[in-house]
Amino acid sequence: MSRPFRLGLTGSIGMGKSTTAAMFRDLGVPVWDADAAVHRLYEGDAVEPLRALCPEAVVDGRVDRERLRDWIARDPDALPRIEAVVHPLVAADRAAFLNNARGDLVVLDIPLLFETGADAQMDAVLVVTAPPEVQRSRVLARPGMTAARMEILLAKQMPDAEKRRRATHVIETTGLEQTRAAVQSLVSSLRDRKHA
Numbered sequence: 001m002s003r004p005f006r007l008g009l010t011g012s013i014g015m016g017k018s019t020t021a022a023m024f025r026d027l028g029v030p031v032w033d034a035d036a037a038v039h040r041l042y043e044g045d046a047v048e049p050l051r052a053l054c055p056e057a058v059v060d061g062r063v064d065r066e067r068l069r070d071w072i073a074r075d076p077d078a079l080p081r082i083e084a085v086v087h088p089l090v091a092a093d094r095a096a097f098l099n100n101a102r103g104d105l106v107v108l109d110i111p112l113l114f115e116t117g118a119d120a121q122m123d124a125v126l127v128v129t130a131p132p133e134v135q136r137s138r139v140l141a142r143p144g145m146t147a148a149r150m151e152i153l154l155a156k157q158m159p160d161a162e163k164r165r166r167a168t169h170v171i172e173t174t175g176l177e178q179t180r181a182a183v184q185s186l187v188s189s190l191r192d193r194k195h196a
């Protein structure tokens with residue numbers, strides 16, 4: 001049996017990846033979620049290596065994201081050092097999902113898909129997008145988010161225009177019903193097609 005078609009799902013912060021991923025799940029498509037993998041790792045395999053970098057980031061045997069955020073805000077080297085630990089563990093979790101995946105189509109929701117080179121492992125890439133002012137107001141509405149933190153994360157992400165340029169598919173997330181219809185139509189077209 002041939003392996004499932006791999007659709008990468010990405011987009012900049014606040015562009016609607018999680019919301020769009022849920023729409024694929026509603027259609028019965030298995031979704032691997034990189035952020036969820038990080039959450040699992042912060043209660044498991046990432047604890048000891050991150051404790052070695054920053055002992056105060058571990059509280060009650062788990063990595064505390066608030067403490068990581070404080071460290072990132074204080075120290076410009078913190079995020080690259082965290083990434084050097086976390087990205088290989090995330091890549092291993094993704095490889096395990098792909099090894100076990102069955103069916104005709106799977107989605108991989110990866111915020112840093114292009115930045116980490118994971119796009120090379122995808123058969124197609126869907127980029128979700130929205131106008132900058134919509135993105136900004138969504139992100140700033142989150143608890144714990146500040147304009148300064150948003151700027152740090154945005155500066156680390158490939159610009160939206162570049163992501164759209166590299167995408168095989170683009171969906172606007174300015175309305176739930178319109179996004180749901182676009183997801184439905186993409187799933188139908190991918191399920192109809194054969195891949196190499």
Ligand SMILES: CC(C)(COP(=O)(O)OP(=O)(O)OC[C@H]1O[C@@H](n2cnc3c(N)ncnc32)[C@H](O)[C@@H]1O)[C@@H](O)C(=O)NCCC(=O)NCCS
Binds near residue numbers: 072
């Ligand atoms: C910085 C941390 C502590 C913030 O945690 P918090 O729960 O507050 O936010 P969350 O994880 O939901 O991220 C918020 C937004 O920032 C973006 N983001 C997260 N990490 C990164 C990063 N390394 N580079 C660029 N953007 C990032 C996410 O895509 C999301 O859009 C956390 O994201 C983290 O530990 N990041 C390092 C691990 C990593 O690289 N994760 C990316 C997925 S592989």
Ligand SMILES: Nc1ncnc2c1ncn2[C@@H]1O[C@H](COP(=O)(O)OP(=O)(O)OP(=O)(O)O)[C@@H](O)[C@H]1O
Binds near residue numbers: 019172174
């Ligand atoms: N299709 C849509 N129509 C209207 N609003 C949307 C749509 N998709 C997402 N939103 C709104 O945008 C906000 C951010 O969406 P979501 O959490 O899915 O983004 P994300 O890309 O996963 O974010 P992050 O990268 O920061 O984790 C949510 O408050 C959600 O209500």
